[in-house]
Amino acid sequence: MIKKVLIPLAQGFEEAExxxxxxxxxxxxxxxxxxxxxxxxxxxxxxxxxxxxxxxxADFVLDNIKDKEFDAIALAGGFEGMSNLKANATILSIIKK
Incomplete structure (x- = not known):
């Protein structure tokens, strides 16, 4: 079974992370x-x-893959990046699911 991992990129993400x-x-x-x-x-x-x-x-736009089932989500930090992640209803929905 293939495990799917999502790495969402928000403007202002911490590059090193x-x-x-x-x-x-x-x-x-x-x-x-x-x-x-x-x-x-x-x-x-x-x-x-x-x-x-x-x-x-990025390889994908989140809206195009939002219906996939992910086994894990890895979030890169950064103050602006995390603020943009928190403000995005689609990624919040995926995280909650």
């Missing part, structure tokens, strides 16, 4: 054929700016 999280999970997915990683932008734009101006391109 995102890189650490996504790097470990991507490496694990290469070693195991039962892990799928979904890096998703909260916005309609795939390019998301981190807290220090580094831009990361």
């Amino acid at each position: 995102f890189i650490g999280i996504s790097d470990i999970l991507k490496r694990a997915s290469v070693l195991s054929d039962n892990l799928e990683i979904f890096i998703s932008s909260l916005d309609k734009e795939l390019l998301v700016s981190g807290a220090h101006g580094i831009k990361i391109k």
Whole structure:
């Protein structure tokens, strides 16, 4: 059974936390054929700016994958990023589910 992990990216995310999280999970997915990683932008734009101006391109827009069942959600911090996560009804719904 494939495990699905969501990493949502909100404007102002902490870049070092995102890189650490996504790097470990991507490496694990290469070693195991039962892990799928979904890096998703909260916005309609795939390019998301981190807290220090580094831009990361997400693989998905959250609205396009919101109906998937996720086994885990990994959140990168950052004050602005966390504020934007808390203000997004879609990600809050996914987290609660």
